[in-house]
Amino acid sequence: xxxxxxxxxxxxxxxxxxxxxxxxxxxxxxxxxxxxxxxxxxxxxxxxxxxxxxxxxxxxxxxxxxxxxxxxxxxxxxxxxxxxxxxxxxxxxxxxxxxxxxxxxxxxxx
Amino acid sequence: xxxxxxxxxxxxxxxxxxxxxxxxxxxxxxxxxxxxxxxxxxxxxxxxxxxxxxxxxxxxxxxxxxxxxxxxxxxxxxxxxxxxxxxxxxxxxxxxxxxxxxxxxxxxxxxxxxx
Numbered sequence: 001x002x003x004x005x006x007x008x009x010x011x012x013x014x015x016x017x018x019x020x021x022x023x024x025x026x027x028x029x030x031x032x033x034x035x036x037x038x039x040x041x042x043x044x045x046x047x048x049x050x051x052x053x054x055x056x057x058x059x060x061x062x063x064x065x066x067x068x069x070x071x072x073x074x075x076x077x078x079x080x081x082x083x084x085x086x087x088x089x090x091x092x093x094x095x096x097x098x099x100x101x102x103x104x105x106x107x108x109x110x
Numbered sequence: 111x112x113x114x115x116x117x118x119x120x121x122x123x124x125x126x127x128x129x130x131x132x133x134x135x136x137x138x139x140x141x142x143x144x145x146x147x148x149x150x151x152x153x154x155x156x157x158x159x160x161x162x163x164x165x166x167x168x169x170x171x172x173x174x175x176x177x178x179x180x181x182x183x184x185x186x187x188x189x190x191x192x193x194x195x196x197x198x199x200x201x202x203x204x205x206x207x208x209x210x211x212x213x214x215x216x217x218x219x220x221x222x223x224x225x
Contacts, residue, residue, distance in 0.1 A: 033214070041198060043216035044112070086153065097143070097166045098214075100153040 003027050006087050006101035013108050019074040021104045023087030026068065033098060034061050034072050035086040043086075046072070077108045113137065116201050116217035124225055128189040131220045135182055135203030141165070142184040143204075143214060144176055148197040159184055160207045191224045198222075 004025045013019050023032070034046040047054050047061040049070065054061050058077075063070040074081055084105050088098040113136035123129055135142050144156040146169075155168035159178035170176075173191075178184040188195060198221050202214040 035216075041221070042218050043200060043202075045213055045215065048213050088153070097155040097158060097168050098153075099155070102152045 002102070003099050004087055004089055004101040006085075006104050008104060009102070011104055011106045013077050013106070015078060015108055015110050017077050017108075019077050019081075019106065019108075021072045021085050021087075021106070023070045023072070023101055024068060025070075025087075025089050025099075027089065027099070028092040029065075029068075029089040030092045031090045032063055032070050033088045033090070034070075035088060037084040037086060037103070039083065046085075074106075079108045079110050082107050112215040112217065114139075114201060114203050114215050114217035116199075116220050118220060119218065120221045120223075122223045122225065123191060125191055125193060127191050127224075128187065129191065129222065131186040131188070131199050131201075131222075133184045133186070133201030133203075133217060135184070135201075136215050139203035139205050139215070140182065141204045141207055142178055142182070143202040144170075144184070144186050145200040145202065146197050147200060147219075148194075153200075156186070165207055188222070193224050196222055196224045 007022045031050045036044045049063045058075045060073040084103040086103045087101040115134040117132045140161045143158045147153045156170040157176050158166040162178050173189050176186045198219045200219045201217045204214045
């Protein structure tokens with residue numbers, strides 16, 4: 001079983017819809033990251049969380065440490081949000097390496 | 111633009127060969143991380159350097175090696191290449207060693223094709 005599981009694997013939405021991507025993990029962590037990988041391959045770090053909730057524009061990320069679960073929400077989705085969203089966790093006590101989920105491929109149709 | 115520069119963007123080579131991938135971190139960042147992304151394995155952490163010293167090691171093969179130079183740029187050396195080494199190789203950088211200011215900024219990647 002993977003230490004980081006994401007769901008769904010693929011997601012198609014209509015422009016304007018509210019989107020939720022989930023990430024569950026099975027190890028103790030010191031931080032959780034959400035990354036966005038564009039169709040061209042480039043990776044952008046969206047959020048780093050160790051507790052609670054963070055918001056940036058139309059993106060909201062939450063984490064529940066007790067339940068070992070995080071969600072990434074996109075409000076008022078737009079075709080330019082189409083990308084692969086990757087959850088990654090840093091194990092508790094580690095110095096820098098991340099364990100990655102397999103990603104959620106999001107396609108937003110106009 | 112993340113500020114992390116990776117060269118080359120694309121590399122095509124043959125089995126058995128050796129290649130060097132280069133990464134220049136963001137100005138002021140002391141940590142450099144290397145990741146491999148293949149179709150079947152997804153993203154995997156290879157190795158981290160902090161201020162010239164190896165800090166953490168992941169799933170890096172013995173045929174692969176890396177170093178970080180005094181000017182903080184890093185090189186990933188891949189030798190005795192196999193078809194299965196074909197992948198996207200990403201470099202990322204961060205300010206600190208990983209615990210405090212550990213947002214990682216990713217380069218655009220080097221796409222390696224081994225024929």
